Amino acid sequence: MNSIFNQLLNVKGTVVETVRVVDSPLRPVPVLEIHVRPRAGMLRCSRCGRRRRGYDRGGGVRRWRHQDFGCWRVELVSGMPRVDCPKCGVVVASVPRAEPGSRFTRGFEAECAWLMTVADRKTVSGFMHVTWRTAGDIARRVADRLRASMPCPFDGLTAIGVDETSYRKGHTYVTVVVDHERHRVIWAHDGYGREVFDLFFRRLTDEQKASIKVVTGDGARWIDSCVAEHCPNAERVLDGFHIVSWMTGALDTVANACGTMPGAAATNGRRNACAASNTPS
Numbered sequence: 001m002n003s004i005f006n007q008l009l010n011v012k013g014t015v016v017e018t019v020r021v022v023d024s025p026l027r028p029v030p031v032l033e034i035h036v037r038p039r040a041g042m043l044r045c046s047r048c049g050r051r052r053r054g055y056d057r058g059g060g061v062r063r064w065r066h067q068d069f070g071c072w073r074v075e076l077v078s079g080m081p082r083v084d085c086p087k088c089g090v091v092v093a094s095v096p097r098a099e100p101g102s103r104f105t106r107g108f109e110a111e112c113a114w115l116m117t118v119a120d121r122k123t124v125s126g127f128m129h130v131t132w133r134t135a136g137d138i139a140r141r142v143a144d145r146l147r148a149s150m151p152c153p154f155d156g157l158t159a160i161g162v163d164e165t166s167y168r169k170g171h172t173y174v175t176v177v178v179d180h181e182r183h184r185v186i187w188a189h190d191g192y193g194r195e196v197f198d199l200f201f202r203r204l205t206d207e208q209k210a211s212i213k214v215v216t217g218d219g220a221r222w223i224d225s226c227v228a229e230h231c232p233n234a235e236r237v238l239d240g241f242h243i244v245s246w247m248t249g250a251l252d253t254v255a256n257a258c259g260t261m262p263g264a265a266a267t268n269g270r271r272n273a274c275a276a277s278n279t280p281s
């Protein structure tokens, strides 16, 4: 039975010792409690990360919420053994299944973070049985983990785009920078304007700035001045979205103006404007 749970958990360096169902009135739902221990010889120092010899079993136990097995809520329970590290001394061993300080396994956190990208707040809280604030902490840890495992998003940039967008009904702005080559967001920060865009360039090394050849964006002057200062060799390009948006707005203005004219001139003007706005660019 334990070997089946070992396969179901699929947590490296962990061995299942016992499994039991805890149905206590103190808990909102029954819990499948899986007691685990680190695999022999797999203990690592929580400070330097090196594999070390075990010192003792430590004191007390800790729990981590894992992904549900069907309708069962799953919790892993384990002691916190200590290791004898020549470099760091006697310290608690690292936990391979979870981030330091987290009450959730990495698998649970990955599922929760993914759900946050495709579902609304109510669905995430209801499906994962976590508060929205807790889900936010989880997303932050997953993002940090992914960032640490990925190559620097600022390396090898050649064409970037910048734009600001608003949320909270237009009361709060955020500036977003994208990598056109890799089709992904590489940076975002609250606010907009020259000071905010400057913060992006301050994250880049001189070599990373020099590799940027094209910067797209709307016609804002703060983009021009920022690009001129940090990437003087980059070409400043107006992006297609804004050009189409401005053209459509201009045609609407013309059409509305024609609509106010009396007689045939107005009709012809409106018809011509509408025909022009329907012509693919």
Ligand SMILES: [Zn+2]
Pocket: 045, 046, 047, 048, 049, 050, 085, 086, 087, 088, 089
């Ligand atoms: Zn160490």
